[in-house]
Amino acid sequence: MKKILSMVLITVMTMCLFTGCTQKINYTSKATKKIKIGISMANFNNKYGSYLLNEMKNYSKSLNDVEVVFADAKLNSNTQLSQVENFISQGVDAIVVNPVYTDSSKPITDKAKAANIPIISMMVPFANENDAACHIAPDSKQAGKLEMEYLAKKMNFKGNVAIIMGPIEDSAQRLRTEAYHEVIAKYPDMKLIGAQTAEWDRARGMALMETWLESGKEIDAVASNNDEMAIGALKAIEAAGKLDKISVGGIDATPDALDYLKSGKLAVTSFQDATKLSKYSIDTAVKVAKGENVDKIIIVQNELVTPEDADKYMAKWKNKK
Structure with a gap:
């Protein structure tokens, strides 16, 4: 009888041990998995676009659970389409695109839709915004x-x-x-x-x-x-x-x-607040990657800047460095 009880006890302990290990592995896997976002910019060399890119890079570095991959379309719609295809093959969780041109953007949203990956337009809208999770731009x-x-x-x-x-x-x-x-x-x-x-x-x-x-x-x-x-x-x-x-x-x-x-x-x-635009773009991409609901359109209001305001806005840029 004692021998039987010992065998049962050993079996139960073994099952608990494996069950516990399995749960721990699953939990650790979920906790350490980073959300991966692909961002394709129309042109890194555009002056304002370069500031926006820097803001996105700086902000993404502050997010421990997010990996952001950037690509430069160099004002070529075909290049941008290839970049989106590459993001899809990498298994990104969400895509942000600053379209080279609206009129040539439909293949991009078609690819993302077919892959069931949420896509966001930034600065410039897609030809088919209905297939996008969100559009983010200044007014x-x-x-x-x-x-x-x-x-x-x-x-x-x-x-x-x-x-x-x-x-x-x-x-x-x-x-x-x-x-x-x-x-x-x-x-x-x-x-x-x-x-x-x-x-x-x-x-x-x-x-x-x-x-x-x-x-x-x-x-x-x-x-x-x-x-x-x-x-x-x-x-x-x-x-x-x-x-x-x-x-x-x-x-x-x-x-x-x-x-x-x-x-x-x-x-x-x-x-045009590059800090807000970059933060909204990445935060929204993270939310849609998690399956959360987001606003369909996010518009950032501009601020009139006259000569009397120059120092005030210069300080804004200096604080971003």
Whole structure:
């Protein structure tokens, strides 16, 4: 009888031991498994995009249970599609994409949907946002309105306006430019005399402004879709000796632009909070990876930045370093 009881006891202890070990292994596995997120940016070399990228990298480093993989599409939609396919093959838990162009983004959402991996659009919407878990972006229409209303007031609501646009296919360009048109239309004594793209680029903004000045166009204000093109325009205007005659506005409030703002060369810009945008993007990706519900659209409001505000916003950038 004692022998039988001993055998039963040994069997029970053995079962408990293995059961306990199995539970411990499962628990440890879940606790140490990191959530993996793939992020494809349209262009690492875009000035504002580079600040946004740095903010995302810095924030991701503070998350112990999250691994973030970054990829540069280099303004090529096919490259971006390949990057998303690579993320899928790596078994990421969620994907964040800053689309090169909206119009060429449908294959990206199709791939993510087929793989049953949640995908988020950042800055630029997908062609098929219904297949995305969320869209995160600054309010481009608001940014354009803030800039153009300030320029209009500085012009005393009369004079000629030229618009420097971002890429024609870009949704932010469309919304900002649309806002300019709406503001200009409000004031009978203001006139739009030219609108052309400089592809978000400083050198192209400078070249375009030089062409306008050489043509003899009378320009009282330049509304630029971003700070980089605005700085390019300012370089051409300064070389022509017309800084006191033409007001220039931009969008982003980058450190370079704030230097121009403080010096009085740039009239106005608006602040797009890269810290908020990066944090919202990664936090939302983590939530959808966990199966949590998130808002379908997250829009970050911009802040008007005038020369008097330059030091305040310079401090914001310094605090991020």
